[in-house]
Amino acid sequence: MKLGLRLPQRLGVDLQHDVVEAARTAEAAGYASLWTYEQLLFPETPLEPYAPPNVPWPESGRQTADPLAVLTAAAVVTEKVRLGTAVLIAALHTPVPLAKALATVDQISGGRVIAGLGAGWSSDVLRATGATRGDRGRFLDEMLDVFDAVWGPDPVSIRSPRVIIDKASVLPKPASKIPVMLAGGASNLGRSSSSTALQRIAQRADGWLPLLTTPGPAGAAALRADWDRIRDMATGYGRDASRMELVVVGNVTFTDRPAGPDRSAFVGTLDQIVEDIHTAEEAGADELIVDLNLQDWFTSTGKMLEKAVEIRERAAA
Template structure:
């Protein structure tokens, strides 16, 4: 199983200091690549509502203070593209309803050209009503906006001239450049009981029918979590085969949102919450579930005083994974 790393993006209360840290994206990307990480990833957080419409996770989990704001995911990914040579560069995930489809397709294709064809487009429907409202969308729009965005990707990343008609987007016999170096893999998040939000048959169908891979969260530690994730992945691939797709080309890239604790977390802990030893156990669980890759996300640590401390921890996790034969 390969390991990927989410790049540092968070912006907290001390914005001047944090923006200086965010400017070290190139250093972070180079360090992660040198340490052997196979991929670098960004995430999307448009805004942090002071009085959110809904909790961060049901039934009443508050929004994490450590992630109050995040630098723009595509700008950070562009900096990483310039600073690296081989690692894949992905988004996990962009929220389709927050973007204009054609502009997003051009941005991703541009980064793909800059990087020499290393981009992975991780997409999702999103869930925050506050974010949707800021972008002029609603929760009811999110599924159809994602479907239209995927349709636009297919159209504008194909040959020119492009003609496309959708609910929002109309392109009439026009050239749309740049094109990606080659087909950009599109991976989709959701579809399982991520953050307790339930299972969506529509999400599973969309992944099986349209995606090059799945970006699930591992939420349950140990054998039960591995079995749960493996069962969902098997279901997706079975559905994909019924659509006539080559499932051997599909990837499961698990997201591990790490939260360190001073003492070992109890038996009711969530995956990737606990001591470093427990986090390493969860990395093994992802491998046992059949993950092709695991994204290590260290952006939630309040005690990280800067990018350098985060990178030291990332390098240690990579070294321990190699030593353990992951």
């Protein structure tokens, strides 16, 4: 199983220097991929908790730098690592400009982009761009339709609720096929499992981006069961399920002492975090994204990168 690292976008990051330093350090340390995430704003009194039942929004989320700008900076200073979004919220973007932006970054990077998308969950974030929770699924489906059209051959023609293109060139095209991965749908997210989300992944995505929240054999079994279900459905749609990727997200929170048996995955000491990395591997993950953006005690990106390198070395050992 490969390891990826989420780039620093959080409050306190020196965007002029830290993004480039993190990208270079991660590639040199052997990380296979670099990832960004999207958070548009930080509500003072959120309509929904960060995670059920009442997990508060992290203070570090008060700044989340633009994911594609950060990914572009990483593309310029790296050569081999894949560059992914985990995830962009489809309802926050108009489809054609986003397709064009992703294709541009793919050209800059020489064909290393992965487009990770999600439907979103926060009403505060969605309504800031004129969307509602009811729009989430149809906006995501429309985004996938537009990607298929504008990344294909010119002239492009497509009609959807928000997009009308009648025989036009839409350039640049991606340097190579951009894998489109989707988040959501898992039963271990703290939110209920969504058959519609799993079906969308099986029918349309090149891979799945779930969170791992339950540690140990139970977490591995639950994640593997959902992944097997997705691949079985994909086969039923006539797709080659063996070409789909499972890339698990690990949101790390370190503790001074070992966390108890009721802990969430990726919460605990370094030894426990390494155990959770192996749990993701046992679940059948092709890759795991290590996210250290939640660590408020990091005094600098340099400290974060020291821990990232240590995690990479421990996991490899």
